[in-house]
Amino acid sequence: MTTDPRETTGRPAPQGSRIDPYVDSYAARAQGMVASEVRALFAVASRPEVVSLAGGMPNVSALPLEEMGDIVRRVTTEQGATALQYGSAQGDPALRERICEVMALEGIDASAEDVIVTVGSQQALDLVTRVFIDPGDVVLAEAPTYVTAINTFAAFQADIQHVAMDEEGVLPEALEERLTALAAAGRRAKFFYTVPNFQNPAGVTLTAGRRRRVLEICRRHGLLVLEDNPYGLLRYEGEAERALRADAPDNVIYLGSFSKTLSPGFRIGWALAPSAVRAKLVLAAESAMLSHSTFNQLVVGRYLAEHPWREQIKEFNEMYRERRDAMLASLEAMMPPGTSWTRPEGGFFVWVTLPEGLDAKAMLPRAVGERVAYVPGTGFFASDEGHRNMRLSFCYPTPAQIREGVRRLVGVIENEAALRDTFGTTPAPPAPGGDAPTPDLP
Amino acid sequence: MTAVHPPEGTAPAGAARTAPPSARAARQKVGRTVADLHRVLVLAGGLSPEHEVSVRSGLRVAESLRRLDVEVQTADVDAALLGRLAADPPQAVFPVLHGAPGEDGVIREVLEISGVPYVGARPDACRAAFSKPIAKSLVAAEGVPVPRGVTLPKAAFRDLGARELVDRIAAALGLPLFVKPDQGGSAFGAAPAATAEELSNALVSSFAYGDTAMVEERIDGTEIAVGVVDTGDGPVALPPVEIVPDGGVYDYSARYTAGRTEFFAPARLDGAAVGAAMDAALTAHRALGLRDLSRTDMIVEPSGRVVFLEANVAPGMTETSLFPMALQAAGMDFGITCRELAHRALLRG
Numbered sequence: 029m030t031t032d033p034r035e036t037t038g039r040p041a042p043q044g045s046r047i048d049p050y051v052d053s054y055a056a057r058a059q060g061m062v063a064s065e066v067r068a069l070f071a072v073a074s075r076p077e078v079v080s081l082a083g084g085m086p087n088v089s090a091l092p093l094e095e096m097g098d099i100v101r102r103v104t105t106e107q108g109a110t111a112l113q114y115g116s117a118q119g120d121p122a123l124r125e126r127i128c129e130v131m132a133l134e135g136i137d138a139s140a141e142d143v144i145v146t147v148g149s150q151q152a153l154d155l156v157t158r159v160f161i162d163p164g165d166v167v168l169a170e171a172p173t174y175v176t177a178i179n180t181f182a183a184f185q186a187d188i189q190h191v192a193m194d195e196e197g198v199l200p201e202a203l204e205e206r207l208t209a210l211a212a213a214g215r216r217a218k219f220f221y222t223v224p225n226f227q228n229p230a231g232v233t234l235t236a237g238r239r240r241r242v243l244e245i246c247r248r249h250g251l252l253v254l255e256d257n258p259y260g261l262l263r264y265e266g267e268a269e270r271a272l273r274a275d276a277p278d279n280v281i282y283l284g285s286f287s288k289t290l291s292p293g294f295r296i297g298w299a300l301a302p303s304a305v306r307a308k309l310v311l312a313a314e315s316a317m318l319s320h321s322t323f324n325q326l327v328v329g330r331y332l333a334e335h336p337w338r339e340q341i342k343e344f345n346e347m348y349r350e351r352r353d354a355m356l357a358s359l360e361a362m363m364p365p366g367t368s369w370t371r372p373e374g375g376f377f378v379w380v381t382l383p384e385g386l387d388a389k390a391m392l393p394r395a396v397g398e399r400v401a402y403v404p405g406t407g408f409f410a411s412d413e414g415h416r417n418m419r420l421s422f423c424y425p426t427p428a429q430i431r432e433g434v435r436r437l438v439g440v441i442e443n444e445a446a447l448r449d450t451f452g453t454t455p456a457p458p459a460p461g462g463d464a465p466t467p468d469l470p
Numbered sequence: 471m472t473a474v475h476p477p478e479g480t481a482p483a484g485a486a487r488t489a490p491p492s493a494r495a496a497r498q499k500v501g502r503t504v505a506d507l508h509r510v511l512v513l514a515g516g517l518s519p520e521h522e523v524s525v526r527s528g529l530r531v532a533e534s535l536r537r538l539d540v541e542v543q544t545a546d547v548d549a550a551l552l553g554r555l556a557a558d559p560p561q562a563v564f565p566v567l568h569g570a571p572g573e574d575g576v577i578r579e580v581l582e583i584s585g586v587p588y589v590g591a592r593p594d595a596c597r598a599a600f601s602k603p604i605a606k607s608l609v610a611a612e613g614v615p616v617p618r619g620v621t622l623p624k625a626a627f628r629d630l631g632a633r634e635l636v637d638r639i640a641a642a643l644g645l646p647l648f649v650k651p652d653q654g655g656s657a658f659g660a661a662p663a664a665t666a667e668e669l670s671n672a673l674v675s676s677f678a679y680g681d682t683a684m685v686e687e688r689i690d691g692t693e694i695a696v697g698v699v700d701t702g703d704g705p706v707a708l709p710p711v712e713i714v715p716d717g718g719v720y721d722y723s724a725r726y727t728a729g730r731t732e733f734f735a736p737a738r739l740d741g742a743a744v745g746a747a748m749d750a751a752l753t754a755h756r757a758l759g760l761r762d763l764s765r766t767d768m769i770v771e772p773s774g775r776v777v778f779l780e781a782n783v784a785p786g787m788t789e790t791s792l793f794p795m796a797l798q799a800a801g802m803d804f805g806i807t808c809r810e811l812a813h814r815a816l817l818r819g
Contacts, residue, residue, distance in 0.1 A: 044714065044732040047790050051729030063726035065658060071522035075515075076548070393519060393658065393678040447677055450628040451636075451670050 057183050066404065069392055073401035079433035081420040082401040084228065084376055086288045090343055095335060096327075103326045115322040117314040119145025119298070123329040127298050130332075131284065134260055135274035142306050144313060145320050149258055149285035149297030153180050155312045156219075156254060156281055156299065161186045166210060166217040170198050172379070172408030172417070174228045174256065177221055181410075188410035189217070195370060197224060197234030200241040207249045219252040219281075224272060225260040226375025229408045229419035233373060236269055243276045251279075258285040258297075261341050263374035264349035278302055286328060288376075289341050294324045348376070354427035355420065358434035364442060369420075376423035379405075381416055382441065385448045388418040391440060400436035507813045508541055511560035513577065515546035518569025519658045519679070523726065527787035528566040530794075534805030535564075535812070547577060555584045562815040563588040564808065565784060569654050573784050574600040587815040591783040595759035599781045602652050602684050605758060606778065612757045614750045615777045618643055619686030621652055624677045632670065639685055640666045646688040649673055651680035655782060657721045662688060689779075691771040693720060694737050696751035697785065697796040698764045701810040705755050707748035708796035710768075712737030728790055735799040739770060746776045754781045762811050765793050 073080045103111050118124075124140035131138055146152040153176075161167065163185035169177065171190035181188050192202040203220065210217055222242075224234035234242070246253050255272045273282035285297035299309055313320075331337065355378055359369055366383030380402075382388055389404035405417025420437075422430055512535075514528020515521055532542045543560070545551060547567060563586050571577050575596035581588045591599065599605050603621040610616045620639055627635055640647070649672035650660035659679035663669035669685070676683040697708040712734035715724035724730045737744065751766040758764075758781055765785035769777045785793035787804075794804050 044734050046729045046732050048728035062723045062730065065519070065722045068519055068522045068656075068658075068722065068726075071525070072517060072519060075517060075521070077517060390675065390678055396519065397679070446628065447624060447674060450624065451632045451674050 057185055060182070066389065066392060066407075069396045070401065072396050078396065078399045078401055079425060079429050079436060080401045081422070081425065081430070081433045081437070082403045083424055084421050085424050086292060086376075087344075087347060087424055088291050088293070090340075090347055091291060092335070092340070096331070099327055099330045099334070103323065103330060107326055111323045111326045113322060115319040115325065117144075117317075117319050118310045119143070119320055120322065120325040120329060123296075123325045123332075124298075126329055126332040127284065127300075130261075130289075131271070131273075131282070131300065134257070134268065135270035136282065136300070137274070138277075138300050142300055142303055144299050144301070144306055144309050145325060146297045146299060146313065147295045147317065147320060148287060148292070149256060149283040149299075150176060150180075151313075151316070152283045152297055152299035152309075153177055153254075153256065155309050155316065156283075156301075156305075157181055157184050157186070158312050158316075159305070159308045160218045160252075166215055168203070168206060168217045168220040168251075169410075170222055170227065170230075172229055172405060172414055173221065174223055175403075175407045177256070178408070178410050181221075186218075190409060190411060190413070191220075193227075193230060193232065195232050197227075197232055197238050198222060198242065200238055200245055203242060204245050207245065207251065211249075217251055219254045220246060221254045221256065222272070223256045223259075225257055225269065226262065226372050226377070228259070228375070229377050229403070229405070230379040231370040231372030231375060231377045232379075233269065234272075239269065239272055239275070243272060243279070247276065247279055253280045254283070255280050256283045258283075258288050259375040261289050262345060262348060262376075264345055264352060266373045273300060281305060289344070290328065290331065290337065294328050295321070296324060296328050345374075348374075348423060351422040351425070351427055351430060352378075354430045355422040355434070358431045362434055362438045364438065364445070367441070376421050378420045378422065380418045380420060382418065383445060384416070386441065386444055387415045389415060391444045394444065395437065395440045398436050398440050400433050400440065402437065507561060507809065507816055509560045510535055510540055510542050510812050511555075511563045512542055512544045513547060513551075513563055513565045513567055513572070514544055516567040516569065516572050517547070518567075518572070518654065520568035520654075520656050523656055523786055523788060524566055524568045524572065526789075527568070527791065530787050530789070530804075531564055531566050531808050534808055538805050538809050540809060540812070547571060552580070552584070555581075555586055559584075559586055561587070562812045564812055564815075565590060566787060568656065568784055568786065570600075573655070573782065574653065587818055589811045589815045590762050591758075591760045591764070595761065596783050599758045599760065599764075599783050600653050602650070602780050605754075605781055608757045609750075609754045609778050609781075612753050614753055614757075615775055617648075617686040617689055617777060617779070619684055621682060621684045623682045624673075625681075627673070632673075636666055636670050636673070640669055643685065643687050645669075647672075647685055648688045649676050649683055649685050651676050652682040652684045653680055656725060656786075657719075660721070662719060689769040689771065689777050691769040691777070692737065692739065694739070694747060694768050694770060695792040695796070696747050696766050696768065697793045698751050698755040698760070698766070699797070699802075699807060699811075700762055700814075701807060702814060705752055705760075707751045708793075708802075709736035709799040710739065710744060710747045710751075711735040711792045711796050711799065712739070713792070725786075726788070726790055731790075733792075733795060735795045737770075740774070743770050743774045743776065746770075746774065750776045750778055754778055762814065763793070765796075 073082055124143040127143050128138050128140050157180050161184040165186050167181050167186040167188050168191055170193045191206055192199045226233055253272055273280040282300040369378050369380040389406045392404055403419040405414030408414055512528045512532045514524045516524055528544055532544050535542045563581055565572055565577055575593035578593045606616040646664045648662050659676045661672040661675050663672040673683050693713040694710040696710045698705045713720055715731040754766045755764050764781055766781045767779045787794055797804055797807055
């Protein structure tokens, strides 16, 4: 006969354990940080057998590694004492000058004094949010918007409200309506967050006419604009638009990054802000990190000074254009009726809308089972929206892999449509935890 | 149905053998001569949705073996595996793969034909256990209560009409119900259903993970897991672990987020229920032809009746997993147990 351990040992009834001894200590903002099924599926998506159209990683295979190695060596031997020492929280002055040269390509006229170098533009986003947002403050964002921005705003307990968008970017009337409604309710938004070029995730670009109207509306309502522009120079066709910051230097905080135009591995991004804001950002950066990597800043500064970096970007654009074309051609050739998608003029992403009744998040396990991955649209909304959408990345896989990935995806969509026909359209209840990996991470 | 191999080194049928915790712990301290165990290959990862859980389980097993001075390598199941087994064969393989192809017999078939010793159940026992409906019928045949249920492929709903079939299932089994894919773990695709509409939704969720779904009456009671381990003297049932998830459903988030579930090890059950649960786990382990280790999930009704849900041949070994918790409740060391299992595999050859 089996033995009851308590009869043998005479121990009293056991205490429960939650494994985590700090379960009652976490801040309210940490409550949503839980293991999620969707993240588990993304762990499988990194396997080579899976064609991942999910990750937003730039393709760094085209980088000139020999030259890069040479620069690293020279920074170490010629500037070692500086490179290996603490720097200032605002960042290396020479690099900030170079950054102004880069921004000039988008019409921005800026002083290096108003630039702060950050650990990727992600940190710039974090610092701006830290400096402006109290719990409950309203942040306006496009519908959809960049997932990690949502996570950052949520970490500071913002009230994130989405504003409708179409293939030309955010709808100015919708923005005006929302601001008016907020004012009527005695509330105000702290800033409007936009990714105006080849948006992550929607792929769309805010047209020139819309930019003028958005700036006018924001000026009239006294609303700060947070312009996040990591993809602006990755344009494959058409004419570049002037940055919002170019036409409204006092109302716009501009975030830039070298992650897609050079490499994400250096973690060099920046914020360009009106001087009073910039002063606060520098203080916030100090308490976040003391100073950025002096070494990385000097390497990137040298690269910009000594190498034809515009040519390098052209080379990247050739490569990405080919992939974008493969993606659009495959979608055109294979997607079933009832699906639609955006046609980006640059950047990395296409935003697909599935036929009525299908749910991209509910479909993800089946897709991963068929060895293709994408990011469900729900990850890009703070509210429970985006179920019919998928973000497809074309930056990383080869054109042949893209075609194969779309082929597999179409099979999954057709099976899912058949399943929905069988059962009638049924909405999936929201599951806990994050709905997307941090797309830029492998 | 394929014949089930009897597990090796087991006691005669009907006699559950467990030594008192103190004697087991004492024997572990002295230990056997495991010095000839040099090289173990831990297989972890895989292509199922449980990939990440498996990687963490594998890391924990590998680390615990390394602390005992066993040389451990880890590998995933991919195109390089066969070449690796041929070029640098380990003394024993410890598969910590969850879901297919780790728990459904596929990898073990490969290990069998590669002539590499491994820990855990043989392929046909895996196939029996991995299919929940087949496992239920084998265990029920030994007198262990199982939930009433039906198992149907999605084609049946397509061909016979989903609405009518859903209504018929709800009428036949009564509500509330619980739906899960007929294969797979970590609660992927599993959901409760309190109405016919919820049943429809739950079936759609389940079919995202597999083509066949199992619908069962939802059993009320205390959710428990009972580990079974055999380090040479026959299978031994470990103390039951009681599972109390916040929100009432032991879903993926509840399983793998520390703090979301409360565990009681041993479970807060009276002596009779504990005995019945441990007996049921041993019966399941034998009926399915399992070997070395297993974890059986059950629910104990308020009346004390123990109902079998499923058995797992490669239980999770993460920091929130039930099998390591049960070992600890039994006073057994996780690393030493892993080493003994690997050693047994080596001795089997």
